[in-house]
Amino acid sequence: MRRVRRADLARDADLVAPFLLNKLLVSGECVGRIVEVEAYTSIDPASHSFRGMTNRNAVMFGPAGHLYVYFTYGMHHCANVVTGGVGDGQAVLLRAVEPLAGLDVMVARRGRSRNIADGPGKLCQAFAIDLSVNDADLCRPGPIGLFDDGVAPPAVPAASLRIGISVGVDTPWRWTVAGST
DNA sequence: AGAGTGATGGGCT
DNA sequence: GCCCATCACTCTT
Numbered sequence: 154m155r156r157v158r159r160a161d162l163a164r165d166a167d168l169v170a171p172f173l174l175n176k177l178l179v180s181g182e183c184v185g186r187i188v189e190v191e192a193y194t195s196i197d198p199a200s201h202s203f204r205g206m207t208n209r210n211a212v213m214f215g216p217a218g219h220l221y222v223y224f225t226y227g228m229h230h231c232a233n234v235v236t237g238g239v240g241d242g243q244a245v246l247l248r249a250v251e252p253l254a255g256l257d258v259m260v261a262r263r264g265r266s267r268n269i270a271d272g273p274g275k276l277c278q279a280f281a282i283d284l285s286v287n288d289a290d291l292c293r294p295g296p297i298g299l300f301d302d303g304v305a306p307p308a309v310p311a312a313s314l315r316i317g318i319s320v321g322v323d324t325p326w327r328w329t330v331a332g333s334t
Numbered sequence: 335a336g337a338g339t340g341a342t343g344g345g346c347t
Numbered sequence: 348g349c350c351c352a353t354c355a356c357t358c359t360t
Contacts, residue, residue: 225344228354231353325352
């Protein structure tokens with residue numbers, strides 16, 4: 154099991170997103186297989202980086218391979234993998250993982266035994282991801298990391314297509330592992 | 335299965 | 348003051 158290389162993440166988010174499918178998110182004893190992601194770039198009006206750098210999204214403009222965590226709806230955290238080059242403002246939102254290890258810990262944190270990590274807020278709660286790990290380097294030893302167990306991403310990832318060519322798109326790019334939900 | 339909705343707080347115009 | 352890259356619960360088919 155090898156750590157994901159930074160060079161693989163230092164590409165555009167719409168390329169990195171499908172690459173991240175089937176990669177492993179590891180935090181302590183908890184391991185999850187990434188099964189749903191969404192790409193966000195600075196030209197997407199739905200992206201936090203669209204209106205430039207602020208205190209909240211600064212990590213998004215930093216080096217690839219770091220974790221961008223934000224707090225939303227007054228109660229949820231969301232986890233993103235920063236991609237592209239410094240200054241780009243690109244990231245891939247982790248929307249769902251399939252729990253592989255540390256299930257008991259995740260169940261305790263979630264307070265239920267089903268739907269443990271099948272949503273961006275849920276997976277953060279299951280993996281105890283909050284602002285304290287914002288900017289963590291996923292490509293170096295630390296509280297949380299990204300690993301490759303050799304299982305290739307789906308040859309043809311299920312993807313929702315962007316509608317139209319204008320900037321005013323409502324649906325960001327989303328990729329899933331077929332049959333994961 | 336799908337639609338509607340309250341919780342709850344930080345970020346930004 | 349309004350807007351969320353959400354969740355879980357309730358009520359309706």
